[in-house]
Amino acid sequence: RPTIFWHRRDLRFPDNAGLYRALKAGGPVLPIFIFDQEILRKLEDPRDARVTFIHRSVTELAEAYRSMGSDLRVYYGKPLEVWAGIVKDLQPRAVYTNRDYEPYARERDGAVEALLEKAGATFHHYKDHLIFEGKEVQKNDGGPYTVYTPFWNKWRERLKSRMSTFEGKEISYYLKPYPNEKYAKNLLPVAKPGKIISLQEMGFEPARTDFPPTEVSRKLIQHYDETRDFPGTEGTSRLGVHFRHGTISIREKARRAQGLNETYLKELVWRDFYSNILQHFPYVVEGPFREEYAAIPWENNEDHFAAWCAGRTGVPLVDAGMRQLNATGYMHNRVRMIVASYLTKHLLINWQWGEHYFAKKLLDFELASNNGGWQWAASCGTDAQPYFRIFNYESQQKKFDPDFTYVKAWVPEFGTPEYPSEPLVEHKFGRERALEVYKKALAEA
Ligand code: FAD
Secondary structure (H helix, E strand, C coil): CCEEEEECCCCCCCCCHHHHHHHHCCCCEEEEEEEEHHHHCCCCCCCCHHHHHHHHHHHHHHHHHHHCCCCCEEEEECHHHHHHHHHHHHCCCEEEEECCCCHHHHHHHHHHHHHHHHCCCEEEEECCCCCCCHHHCECCCCCECCCHHHHHHHHHHHHHCCEEEECCEEEEHHHCCCCHHHHHHHECCCCCCCCCCCCHHHCCCCCCCCCCCCCCCHHHHHCHHHHCCCCCCCCCCCCHHHHHHCCCCHHHHHHHHHHHCHHHHHHHHHHHHHHHHHHHCHHHHCCCCCHHHHHCCCCCCHHHHHHHHHCCCCCHHHHHHHHHHHHHCCCCHHHHHHHHHHHHHHCCCCHHHHHHHHHHHCCCCCHHHHHHHHHHHCCCCCCCCCCCCCCCHHHHHHHHCCCCHHHHHHCCCCCCCCCCCCCCCCHHHHHHHHHHHHHHHHHHC
8 A cells, every 4th residue: 555645736746744753654655636626726827837847747747757666646536526436446555745824725635635545545745845834933921923024024033943054064954855865665666657647638729838946046145135126137046936836945035044044044034924924814805804905995997997007097117017017927025016006006096906916927926925025015915015005107117127138128118109198096186096996995994
């Protein structure tokens, strides 16, 4: 009876927490991956680049296992049905995996665990996606943090609270890599590799292949503070998609950041922060963290929303951002904040419309971070900017894209008569309207 390791958002062999535990327990370990029909059927675009990314990563992972004399068994279907089949065919002794904190995943895992239990198999899950999860970073009174800076301070304290050594250096125990290669002999030997379902067989088409690399130069991380806010330069790491799918290890990147640049490490910790928020307050998926903000009477003008989505608002930075997103699946963080602010404050459109649009388009889409980012912009989240601080898109332009490098890269007609001479909603009017509407709604809530 084999042990099964179930890959989900951890598409790598090295430094994989749950896989390490499975291998160390003795094996033989058969790794598997399921293309989840429940998730795939909800995707509208047959060229969704995320499916191509996952497919490519799964194929590479299978090759890695094959080079070790084993294989990655790839299934396609509804997870519970797939698991019913696995139980029948393989009669696993135990199933290992890494934790996924999204509400859908928790429910799915609960159902799989119950099914396995009935079949006499044990289910083991581990932390791998984050440095610290759930209850690990909490206030002294035991409650969760809802403001980033104290979370970060406690996070850092916790990191240093348990030390270990790696390659002759003292490092935090929590950043130590798992030496999976040491136990590769415990993988199930597979003589004839299985077939991996194609994208087309699942109803998708290959999208782009120019995904960002998994490695970032030392120089970029060192100079991150100076470059990260300028969307016209290559000043950020572009690792989001790899963190999302676990094609890199968060421990490895955090270890590296720790020695090079604390600002970068702090950005990585935002992932932990927003995931912690989602774990403690799962209702944020459905509505505002500050529930009184549900009372805001959004304008929700559909034409304005369509113009925002298409990058035709007449605000150059907003238009450039939306076009970058539509063309590449990526948008620079500074611009994400600006487009989100423009949608929720100037256009007075419900932040959830923006959240869902980003969820469809972002290659690095991560439920917790996206939700957190949107709630921050709409001022209704944990640690949000106060509603009376409204981004002025003109001063943002002057500060962060002063010579319009970014705008010109994405809005070729900018500066010609083809480009709108007026924004959909102008700053002064939009700001005053938002202040009035937010203030009134909150006073009455
Ligand atoms: P870098 O600047 O190089 O940062 C490195 C890594 O740190 C990122 O890859 C990411 O994992 C993490 N990180 C940085 N900033 C944040 C942050 N504010 N919140 C959480 N993690 C962060 N990030 C996502 O990963 N997925 C999303 O769906 C997402 N949606 C967002 C929506 C809005 C409205 C806003 C304002 C921000 C959103 N972010 C999201 C956060 C941030 O914009 C992206 O993580 C970042 O732009 C990704 O590019 P990068 O990898 O070059 O980042």
